[in-house]
Amino acid sequence: MLSGQVPMTRDDTPRSPLSPFAVPPLAVEGLAVGHDGRRVLERADFQIEAGRFTVLLGPNGSGKSTLLAAMARLLPPMAGSVLLDGADIARLPTRAVSRKLGLLPQQPLVPEGLSVFDLVSRGRFPHQGLFRQWSAADEAAVGRAMAVTGVADLAARGVDSLSGGQRQRVWIAMVLAQETPVILLDEPTTFLDMRHQIDILAMLATLVRDHGRTIVCVLHDLNLALQHADRFLFLKGGGIRHRLDHPAACTAAIVGDVFDMPVAGLSHPETGLPVFVPISAPTSMPVACR
Template identity: 45%
Template sequence: MTAIQSNELCLSYGDTRIFESLNLSLPKGKITVFIGSNGCGKSTLLRSLARLLKPQKGQVVLDGSDIASLATKEIARRMAILPQGPAAPDGLTVLQLVKQGRYPYQNWLQQWSKEDETMVQRALELTHMTPLADRTVDSLSGGQRQRAWIAMTLAQGTPTILLDEPTTYLDLAHQIEVLDLLHQLNEQEQRTIVMVLHDINLACRYAHNIVAIKNGKVCAEGRPQDIVDESLIATVFDLDCRVIQDPLFGTPMVVPFGRGKQPVFQDFVPDAAVTAASAAATAAVREEQPV
């Protein structure tokens, strides 16, 4: 099943055409990650899928409905988006920010409800922001601020979540924590997750579906183990590398060559035990993920 689909989508910034006649189908209940170099159009595409950017022509379909025909609140009940670098008003507390995620469910007949309170508290707990609920957003560190915005997105309670570089400003431990959380939402609640990531190895580890973008075109789309290889990385990033199997997860792991510093082991062959473990992990992954 398809969660989001683009039909003959054309996107531009000013006089610059970014995408031309793009047809894309993102699977429902899966994690899709957009990868590509800076400026290739990943964020532009994500914004268009959320109706934050109007296309020159073409159509975006959300769960079978033309997104252009839906009311703003209706879209907000179906889809949440966390853009790059969001800004909160001065003096706004974390709790007040997270409560904004329940705005789509408010009207003059229905004000704040017990369900709203439950969703806000759960979002704070999932992101470990409960102890910081009374702090102002502008007093937080970059990583804490990012987690607060993610909490607001989760409080929205939508079946589809779009995130533009959600691990920005986070150290490695918190990057894994956020991606594990998104994985949990997908596994346990079948949420559709669509996000932009710069770390290719984390993208391969967490994504069911990868969309590789180069200069406004989709170079490849599919399961990480089916499409991520040395040729794709060279095409998308203009980078020489080796792609080996992650010894823990069996997913593709990109080991880049340096443009200045050259690799010591030009003909590196993984240890036999590591190779065997990787092969077993890959087989298990493929069994769990239907074609």
């Protein structure tokens, strides 16, 4: 088990429903978004509940990363809006957004020669200003972020000398140092082996459960998502196809509908949560690959 990893178990204590007067930290209302004038996603309406680990799932091209980019204000809506703490994110000052919402995109680039401490420290930029420079509070925030992600002993190392799993932890530490209540991550386990994928997802689940963060994440591995997250949005056909508030609500019918292939549902031997396996090869798969 890697540093910072927690056992693959879940806290299934029932959660109290949000008050009807509570403002969700992030909400999407009538959102249409796409690229080059082509709509990838439309009619999206949902709320991200505070203190939950929400995963966006769906086939390639369904708009998962596009939706996340719109939620992070990287992509302007073609219609509708994204609300951050009840306010239209498009109308908020950049610094105000960056103090409430952190983003880890796919495959971020590291400037050559940067140390782990220097990279994590960049998460404090939203808190800097003309009259506020580096402070003891910034130092403490960076220290906490590195401790939580298990990279404190790597502080002096060059980021480019790290393994893929270590580097991903450092990026997450940078986002944590930003100290935002909401964190968006786009495929944080891409190119990692199974052990590091589980390690990263277990750490994200811990950030939600023990540190009060709200996380929205794009993932491709359905079975890993079901063992670590607690809310799921399935995208297909230009919209939100299914919304699940617990992994146990996921069924073979839902998975088959989203991914257009028959699957069988099993139970994980440790967590008891569903696991899905294909029961036949997709008809579009080349014969040589079946």
